[in-house]
Amino acid sequence: MSTSTEQPAAELAATTLLRFATAGSVDDGKSTLVGRLLHDSKSVLADQLEAVEHASRSRGQEAPDLALLTDGLRAEREQGITIDVAYRYFATPRRRFILADTPGHVQYTRNMVTGASTAELAVVLVDARNGVVEQTRRHAAVAALLRVPHVVLAVNKMDLVEYRETVFAAIAEEFTTYASELGVPEITAIPISALAGDNVVEPSANMDWYGGPTVLEHLETVPVSHDLTACHARFPVQYVIRPQTAEHPDYRGYAGQIAAGAFRVGEEITVLPSGRTTTITGIDALGESVDIAWAPQSVTIRLADDIDISRGDLLAPVGDAPATSQDVEATVCHVADTPLTVGQRVLLKHTTRTVKAIVKEIPSRLTLDDLSQHPEPGQLVANDIGRVKVRTAEPLALDAYADSRRTGSFLLIDPADGTTLAAGMAGESFASAKAVAPAAVENDEEGWDF
Amino acid sequence: MTTVAHVHEATDSPFALSHLDSLESEAVHIFREVAGEFERPVILFSGGKDSIVMLHLALKAFAPAPVPFTLLHVDTGHNFPEVIEYRDRVVAEHGLRLHVASVQDYIDAGTLRERPDGTRNPLQTVPLTEAIQQHRFDAVFGGGRRDEEKARAKERVFSLRDEFSQWDPRRQRPELWQLYNGRHAPGEHVRVFPLSNWTELDVWQYIQREKIELPEIYFAHEREVFQRNGMWLTAGEWGGPKESETVVTRLIRYRTVGDMSCTGAVDSDATTLDAVIAEIAASRLTERGATRADDKLSEAAMEDRKREGYF
Numbered sequence: 001m002s003t004s005t006e007q008p009a010a011e012l013a014a015t016t017l018l019r020f021a022t023a024g025s026v027d028d029g030k031s032t033l034v035g036r037l038l039h040d041s042k043s044v045l046a047d048q049l050e051a052v053e054h055a056s057r058s059r060g061q062e063a064p065d066l067a068l069l070t071d072g073l074r075a076e077r078e079q080g081i082t083i084d085v086a087y088r089y090f091a092t093p094r095r096r097f098i099l100a101d102t103p104g105h106v107q108y109t110r111n112m113v114t115g116a117s118t119a120e121l122a123v124v125l126v127d128a129r130n131g132v133v134e135q136t137r138r139h140a141a142v143a144a145l146l147r148v149p150h151v152v153l154a155v156n157k158m159d160l161v162e163y164r165e166t167v168f169a170a171i172a173e174e175f176t177t178y179a180s181e182l183g184v185p186e187i188t189a190i191p192i193s194a195l196a197g198d199n200v201v202e203p204s205a206n207m208d209w210y211g212g213p214t215v216l217e218h219l220e221t222v223p224v225s226h227d228l229t230a231c232h233a234r235f236p237v238q239y240v241i242r243p244q245t246a247e248h249p250d251y252r253g254y255a256g257q258i259a260a261g262a263f264r265v266g267e268e269i270t271v272l273p274s275g276r277t278t279t280i281t282g283i284d285a286l287g288e289s290v291d292i293a294w295a296p297q298s299v300t301i302r303l304a305d306d307i308d309i310s311r312g313d314l315l316a317p318v319g320d321a322p323a324t325s326q327d328v329e330a331t332v333c334h335v336a337d338t339p340l341t342v343g344q345r346v347l348l349k350h351t352t353r354t355v356k357a358i359v360k361e362i363p364s365r366l367t368l369d370d371l372s373q374h375p376e377p378g379q380l381v382a383n384d385i386g387r388v389k390v391r392t393a394e395p396l397a398l399d400a401y402a403d404s405r406r407t408g409s410f411l412l413i414d415p416a417d418g419t420t421l422a423a424g425m426a427g428e429s430f431a432s433a434k435a436v437a438p439a440a441v442e443n444d445e446e447g448w449d450f
Numbered sequence: 451m452t453t454v455a456h457v458h459e460a461t462d463s464p465f466a467l468s469h470l471d472s473l474e475s476e477a478v479h480i481f482r483e484v485a486g487e488f489e490r491p492v493i494l495f496s497g498g499k500d501s502i503v504m505l506h507l508a509l510k511a512f513a514p515a516p517v518p519f520t521l522l523h524v525d526t527g528h529n530f531p532e533v534i535e536y537r538d539r540v541v542a543e544h545g546l547r548l549h550v551a552s553v554q555d556y557i558d559a560g561t562l563r564e565r566p567d568g569t570r571n572p573l574q575t576v577p578l579t580e581a582i583q584q585h586r587f588d589a590v591f592g593g594g595r596r597d598e599e600k601a602r603a604k605e606r607v608f609s610l611r612d613e614f615s616q617w618d619p620r621r622q623r624p625e626l627w628q629l630y631n632g633r634h635a636p637g638e639h640v641r642v643f644p645l646s647n648w649t650e651l652d653v654w655q656y657i658q659r660e661k662i663e664l665p666e667i668y669f670a671h672e673r674e675v676f677q678r679n680g681m682w683l684t685a686g687e688w689g690g691p692k693e694s695e696t697v698v699t700r701l702i703r704y705r706t707v708g709d710m711s712c713t714g715a716v717d718s719d720a721t722t723l724d725a726v727i728a729e730i731a732a733s734r735l736t737e738r739g740a741t742r743a744d745d746k747l748s749e750a751a752m753e754d755r756k757r758e759g760y761f
Contacts, residue, residue, distance in 0.1 A: 017469035047739025084622065086603045087596045089649045096469040098647055114624040225466040238482040243515035251514055257479040257628070262465070286478060286510045294465050298478035298511070311486045335624045349629055352486065409627045418610075418633025420623045 015091070016224050021100040021115035021148070023139040024125030029156045033125060033194040034088065034101055037216065040201040043090035085111045094220040109383045110335040112142050113423055117409070120224055121150040123215070124175075128161045128191070132174045138368040140175065144182035145331065145385065145429055147405055150222050151184050154215060159193040163206040182371075182430050190215055228294050232322070232399065233261030234407045235269075235315040236351035241300055253284060253300035254309055259351065259406035260399075262294035263301065268318040271309055272397035277318050278305040295406070312353030314397045314407070322407070324395035328357075331366075331401075331429040332388050332412065332422040334380040340388070340412065340421055341379040347413040348392055348424075351406070356393040356415070363387045366431045373431070380422070387432055388424070400427030470656055474507065477644040479628060480607060481511040484589045484642055485518050487632050491589035491642075492582075495521040495548070497533035497665060498707035500593030500645055502540075503653055506662050507644060508591075509544065519591070520547040524578045526570040527554035528688040528710040536665040549585065551577035568689045569712040572755060579615040579759045582639055589632065591642045597649045598738055601753035607646045613637035615759030650705075650737045651730055658723045669726065670703045670718045681714030705730075705737050 024030035038044045049064065056065045088099040100115030116122055122143040126136050143151050153175045161167045172189035179187050190199055191210055198204035201216045213221065238256040263269075267280050282302035283293050293299045301315065316322065328348070334340050340359060348357040365377040365386035380386045390412070401408030412422040467475065484491050493508060495501045508517045523537060541548045553573050556562035562573050582590060596603045606622050608630040623631055632640050645653070657664065675682040675698065676691040683690050685697045688710050702715035703726070720726040752760075 015469050016466050017472045045736045045739065046734040047736055051739075084604050084619065086600075087647065088603065089597045089647070091649075091651070096649075096652075110624055114626055117626040118628070223466075228465050238479070239486045239512075241512060241515045245514075245516075248514045255482050255511070257475060257482075284513075286474065287513060296472070296475055297467065298475040298482070335626075347633075349631065351629075352483070406627065409629065411626060411629045411631060413631060413633060417635065418631065420626070420631050423624070423626045 015093075015095050017096045017098065018121065018219060018222065018224050019098045019100070019119050020121040020123065020219065021102055021112070021119040022123045022125065023102055023112050023115075023142070024123075024156075025127075025133070025135040028125040028127050029194045030101075030125050033123070033154065033156065033192070033200065033215075034099065036194050036197060036200050037099075038088060038090055040197070041090045041092055041216070043088075085115050092216065092220055097219065109138065109142065110333060110423075112139065113146060113333045113335065116142055116146040116148050117405075117423065119146075119148050121152065121219070121222055122148045123152045123154050125154050125156050126171060126175070128155050128157045128167055128171065131171045132178065134369045136175065137178060137370075140179045140184065141182055141368040141371070141430075142333075144179065144184045145333075145425065145431065147401065147425075148184075150186050150188070151179060152215065152218060153179075153187060153189040154194075155189065155191045156194050158191045158198060158204075158207065159196045163191075163198075163204075165207070165209045168207075168210075188212070188218055190218065228262050231261035231295070232320050232403060233263055233317050234259040234322075234399070234404060235263060235301065236353070236407070237309055237311055237313045237315065238352045239311060240309070251302075252306065253282075253302050254315070255298075255300045256352070257298045258293060258295040260295050260404045262292055263299075263315075263317075264292045265290075269303075269315045270318050270321040271307065272314040272316065272321055273324045273395045274308070274313070276305075276307050278303045278307060280304075312351075314351065316397070322397045322399050324397045326392045326395050327360075328390045328392060328396065328398060328410075328424075328426060329432075330388055330390070330410070330424040330426045331431040332380065332386060332424045334382060334384045334386070334422045336414070336419050336421045337382050338414075338419070338421075339379040339381045345415060346390075346421060347415050348390060348396070348410050349413060350396050350398060350410040353394075353396065354413070355396065357390045357412070359388055359412075360391050361389040363389065364431070371430065385431060388422075390424075398426045401425035401429070402427055470652065470659060473648055473652055474510075474656070476628075476647065477504075477507045478511040480630070480642060480644040481508050481591075483630050484591070484632070485512070488589040488640070490585065490587050491519045491591065492522045492549070492585070492587045493517075493519050493591040494578075494593065495523050495537065496593075496707065497523070497529075497537040497540075498593070499653055499657065499664060499668065500595065502662060502664060503648075503656060504591060504593045504644060505540070505544075506660060516545065520549060522549045522551065522578075522581055522585075522587070522590075524574045524581070525550050525552045525554070526574060526709040526711075527552065527557070528570055528686075530665070530667055530684070530704075530707065530710060532667050533665045533707055549581060551581040553577055569709060571709045571712050572760070574709075575615075575755065575759045582615060583613075583637075588634065588639050589642050590639055591644065593645055594643045595645050595648050595650070595653075596643075598736075599752045601756060605643060605646065605756075607643055608632055609641040609643070610634060611639050611641055611759065615639070617641075617756045617759070619753065619757075651727070654723070654727050654730055658727060665707065667704045667707065670701055670721045672699055673702055673715065674698070675700055675702060675715055681712075682716075683712075683714060684710050686710060 053064045086101045090097050102112045102115035124139045155168050155171050168191040176187050192199040199214045237254045241253040270277050281304050283290050284300040344359045364373040364375050399407040408426045410424040606625045674685045676695040703718040720729045
């Protein structure tokens with residue numbers, strides 16, 4: 001083992017964690033960007049690089065193929081494409097990063113949905129020579145739909161357009177207009193060359209007209225937590241802790257991860273779906289008793305009254321509890337190979353609660369390219385995004401996804417074999433905002449694949 | 451123009467969690483999901499640092515109640531005595547229940563055959579999968595981390611295995627938000643990896659923060675070792691050294707703990723947690739690259755083992 005100390009001790013200090021996802025078409029240079037971020041943050045270690053060099057040589061390639069760092073499956077290496085999301089880890093003295101490296105291939109859009117679902121930031125890559133293309137719009141739409149709080153437009157291959165500001169400005173403006181219309185709250189456009197290293201980790205000497213942050217600088221400084229005072233506090237009960245031991249004969253705590261907002265000792269809460277109210281008498285934050293806890297801390301909450309509460313119930317502040325309903329309207333991304341059809345019996349998993357449900361209606365299917373809508377498609381197939389109406393067997397305390405990614409999201413599951421069918425986002429989205437255009441129906445029996 | 455619709459905030463809100471708190475919170479959530487949804491979960495416990503951290507997190511997740519899971523150790527028969535001693539001590543201390551699946555028993559019974567290279571790591575798969583079937587475990591916690599290896603980087607937190615314990619990387623369920631889907635048919639089970647998003651350094655920093663005790667072999671000590679395939683292996687009755695190999699005494703420590711026949715030691719004078727952490731932060735080798743012979747067998751060695759039911 002090397003005894004050199006080239007990495008600064010500051011890396012060992014307490015840092016925050018940023019989860020982000022990358023999206024880009026096949027030849028936009030996503031692997032190069034990821035490779036450079038990993039390499040320049042010293043996250044590619046000698047034996048990994050050696051393995052990549054060895055594998056590249058045995059394939060007859062002259063330069064090490066950095067895509068081999070992330071393509072971990074036999075089938076991916078054989079085909080030279082990324083099939084599935086890979087998670088990568090790297091760190092700088094300021095922050096730790098979890099990167100969901102999602103495939104750019106059109107066929108795997110559901111994997112971008114997977115990566116984006118937990119991301120605080122999405123990097124959308126564009127080739128400066130091609131500008132905003134269909135795939136860029138799809139990626140922006142997925143980021144908007146999943147409500148990723150921060151979007152970075154990385155205009156790559158600036159070296160191939162002579163580092164011209166006008167090229168970058170036109171692409172940035174077009175993208176920003178499109179993404180803002182979709183409701184993306186924050187967009188940062190950065191001109192880069194992943195290959196040459198411009199504005200990825202080091203500021204570019206070739207684009208002195210650009211005064212913003214490099215990609216890494218932006219990743220290091222973007223805020224990872226939001227204004228919790230503006231959030232509706234939500235606590236799905238995961239597990240009831242009752243030791244019933246000599247030492248703790250009467251302890252009864254409700255374990256869970258705070259999904260949104262903050263909870264305080266002394267606060268009055270409502271239990272859903274029963275609607276009973278009580279007061280928080282204690283919060284145990286994994287061994288430490290605290291007065292306040294916030295998302296996404298895992299804690300155990302103790303209550304004043306011994307009321308019937310079990311896994312699947314939701315605690316919310318009195319006066320700020322979500323309405324309960326058995327009718328769910330949502331935008332879904334269909335992620336399974338078998339279609340989702342009207343009349344289908346499914347399971348719906350929302351926070352810690354799984355209930356039976358029936359797909360009542362599929363009012364529309366969305367084309368991400370132009371955001372046009374196809375009414376009553378009858379079914380959704382893999383990678384489709386559409387609106388659904390679902391009737392559940394029991395009332396759910398569902399928030400709008402726009403208000404809470406955690407309590408507004410759900411899965412539809414096939415009760416027969418457990419397959420995850422669809423990723424659901426409750427309430428309105430841009431997929432429901434536009435009037436359904438009746439003209440766009442015909443010639444569609446093969447389903448829409450992107 | 452440079453940035454658009456962009457508010458740049460330099461400081462995080464007071465509600466930001468440290469990265470260790472975020473990872474801890476996520477892992478605890480995963481433990482509680484399994485406790486809430488499965489009938490017969492088990493924690494794979496080897497006495498290595500990752501499984502030690504896993505157990506520590508499980509203890510915190512259900513405190514002040516006991517951990518609602520049993521433990522399972524797949525004993526290769528070539529384990530470090532210090533680790534077995536540690537394992538038994540921890541099990542007794544927390545009043546846990548431990549199952550041991552023994553590779554040696556299978557070899558003695560003639561069901562498994564010793565490999566020519568002497569490594570028993572791949573032999574663990576059969577005792578593991580049979581123990582899962584025999585005890586009808588439906589959720590099996592493993593300490594695997596995605597940063598360890600590129601096939602592991604593709605692994606879900608909840609990983610469905612068929613009745614033969616096989617992993618099919620092309621048929622994984624998408625994993626969305628924190629909504630883990632643990633549905634499975636009878637005979638199938640789910641492998642669960644609460645440390646998926648942790649790195650080696652995170653594990654060590656957490657051990658330091660939580661003051662978790664480890665087996666002594668993780669810290670620098672003098673040991674009789676010999677070199678094979680570029681690794682320092684511990685000399686012992688398991689089958690090393692051969693005649694052509696020479697035993698020397700070196701100051702070493704272990705970065706991972708596994709089968710003696712394929713887990714290499716690293717030269718080190720790190721006798722404290724601080725020193726170990728400084729050493730890892732400066733290392734230019736990954737944990738597995740530095741210490742595991744079996745992953746060097748082929749480019750897809752881990753993927754192939756995992757497909758067969760390895761953890």
